[in-house]
Amino acid sequence: VQMFVAELDYRFIGKILIVTVPVVAVIILDSIREDPIFVDLIFKDYMITRIKDLVIQDPSSETYYQTMKSISAISSGQLTGKGLYQGTLNQLSYLPEPQNDFIFSIVCEELGFIGAVLIIILFGLLVWRGFVIGMKAPDKFGSMLAIGLTGQIGLQVAFNVAVVTNTIPNTGISLPFFSYGGTS
Numbered sequence: 001v002q003m004f005v006a007e008l009d010y011r012f013i014g015k016i017l018i019v020t021v022p023v024v025a026v027i028i029l030d031s032i033r034e035d036p037i038f039v040d041l042i043f044k045d046y047m048i049t050r051i052k053d054l055v056i057q058d059p060s061s062e063t064y065y066q067t068m069k070s071i072s073a074i075s076s077g078q079l080t081g082k083g084l085y086q087g088t089l090n091q092l093s094y095l096p097e098p099q100n101d102f103i104f105s106i107v108c109e110e111l112g113f114i115g116a117v118l119i120i121i122l123f124g125l126l127v128w129r130g131f132v133i134g135m136k137a138p139d140k141f142g143s144m145l146a147i148g149l150t151g152q153i154g155l156q157v158a159f160n161v162a163v164v165t166n167t168i169p170n171t172g173i174s175l176p177f178f179s180y181g182g183t184s
Contacts, residue, residue: 001147001148001151001152001155002144002147002148002151005134005143005144005147005148006144026038027039027042028051028055031043031048031051031052031055032052032055032056036048039051049061050169050170050171051169053067053169053170054166054168054169066102066170067163067166067170069105070102070105070164070165070166071105071165071166073102073105073106073108073109074105074108074109074116074164074165076109077108077109077110077111077112077113077115077116078112078113079112079113079114080111080112080113080114080115081108081109081110081111081112081113081114081115082109082110082112083110084110084111085110086110099179099180100174100179100180100181101160101163101164101170101172101173101174101175101179102164103174103175103178103179103180104116104119104160104161104164104175104178105164107119107178108164120157120161123153123154123157123176126150126153126154127150127151127153127154127157130146130147130149130150130151130153130154131146131147131150133146133150134146134147134150135147153176156173156174156175156176157175157176159171159173160173160174160175160179161175
């Protein structure tokens with residue numbers, strides 16, 4: 001986000017993508033092999049397990065357990081949810097440590113699809129207003145600061161929702177303003 005604000009040459013970004021996309025594809029394909037070549041050199045064992053869990057989705061895997069339970073919590077909320085503080089999956093220790101990285105699945109269980117969409121819309125409005133403020137800032141530093149901070153929040157929300165919905169591997173990224181702890 002900061003590079004776009006700083007008006008980096010788009011051809012440079014294109015060159016980086018031309019190199020990065022095939023490398024990432026080779027690493028992902030290599031990770032699902034029984035005898036990986038490159039992955040063992042680049043990643044630690046727990047990272048490889050998370051990538052395999054995303055691609056293969058083995059229910060017997062220990063690291064896939066939390067993601068599986070998260071999907072169950074999201075689906076149990078249905079359209080309108082069970083009601084605020086009426087979710088059962090987080091109270092029965094069905095979903096381990098729900099107050100941290102997987103708080104969005106509890107939001108989906110208690111507020112349903114409508115509540116989850118509303119929260120995503122509110123985050124979208126926050127990011128949009130932050131970008132507008134950044135674009136109208138009187139100097140380059142103020143613009144980069146506002147857009148950089150807003151971009152950080154927006155990307156963190158996107159990554160957290162993607163992890164909770166099993167779109168990307170579990171990364172341990174918290175949901176801003178929701179997750180437990182001072183860092184959120």
